[in-house]
Amino acid sequence: MAPTPSPLAVAVDLGGTHLRAALFTAEGAMLSRTRVRTEAERGPDAVIERIADVVREVMGTAPGQAIMGVGVTAPGPVDEKRGVVASPPNLPGWADVPLAERLQALLGLPVFLGNDANLAALGEYRYGAGKGLDDIIYITVSTGIGGGIISNGRLLTGAHGMAAEIGHMPIVPDGPLCGCGQRGHLEALASGPNIAREAEAALKRGWPSLLANHDGPLTAVEVVQAAQQGDATARHVLARAGHYLGVGIALLVHVFNPQRIIVGGGVSNAGDFLLEPARQSARDHVMKPYRDTFDIVPAALGDDAGLYGAGALVFDTCSAG
Ligand SMILES: [Zn+2]
Incomplete structure (x- = not known):
């Protein structure tokens, strides 16, 4: 049998x-x-x-x-x-x-x-880019920014199941308005809609770009495509979002001491146009002993x-x- x-x-x-x-x-x-x-x-x-x-x-x-x-x-x-x-x-x-x-x-x-x-x-931790590690942080960057934290092999849920609202960490006091009504949150600085808005602002300032003759509102997907085609303005806008993402990661690194930060969500299709500035900025904002304790990698399981x-x-x- x-x-x-x-x-x-x-x-x-x-x-x-x-x-x-x-x-x-x-x-x-x-x-x-x-x-x-x-x-x-x-x-x-x-x-x-x-x-x-x-x-x-x-x-x-x-x-x-x-x-x-x-x-x-x-x-x-x-x-x-x-x-x-x-x-x-x-x-x-x-x-x-x-x-x-x-x-x-x-x-x-x-x-x-x-x-x-x-x-x-939990999925990335068990079967994806975090497999084999005990301490990881997952950040999804798309229309909003969210995340999840695995600490010592356990998913942190918090007292009310509200832990790891990474997108609403304050990054720039009195910064741009967030969808939640507060100001300067990571989501208001590095999410897809923010990237699209920043690109539109750059075009209005007359920066040269493949997107210059674009009709209607821009999307983050179009900014990523332009960056992949070599557009310096699109790359600058993604680098700016990556910079703020790195500041958020530096905050998390000091609190949770993760081995790996995994970045997923639609905007992560920008790859190193987003992640390399995030790595640089995270490194610039952590205390020296933390610098080589973590890495920042793309998610493995997608949707x-x-x-x-x-x-x-x-x-x-x-x-x-
Ligand atoms: Zn917010």
């Missing part, structure tokens, strides 16, 4: 546009995956039914196999202990939805919930980091309990 295969985990990534699910082994092998539109406009009840459907779909690819549980990554803020999704801006009508409990009732399986940036950190983390959450929680 063949040995009984070890139980699997289902991971779900609940996004405002797409709903994704995947089936994982404890070793982090993704056995199958699926993606549908979230149809968030239909409200929480319909979305919860759709989540149950995608979970059943990926489970159906391994019939008869034991499933340990379901991990769900959701946009923050999330109450991880109670399994409640608070009120994500991209999920209209969601307010304190007890997602874990509702899914558990539909599926008859244990369901665990985590914040998207925290679970992306799938959260899915991998949601899978890891199931195995971690079940083996701890």
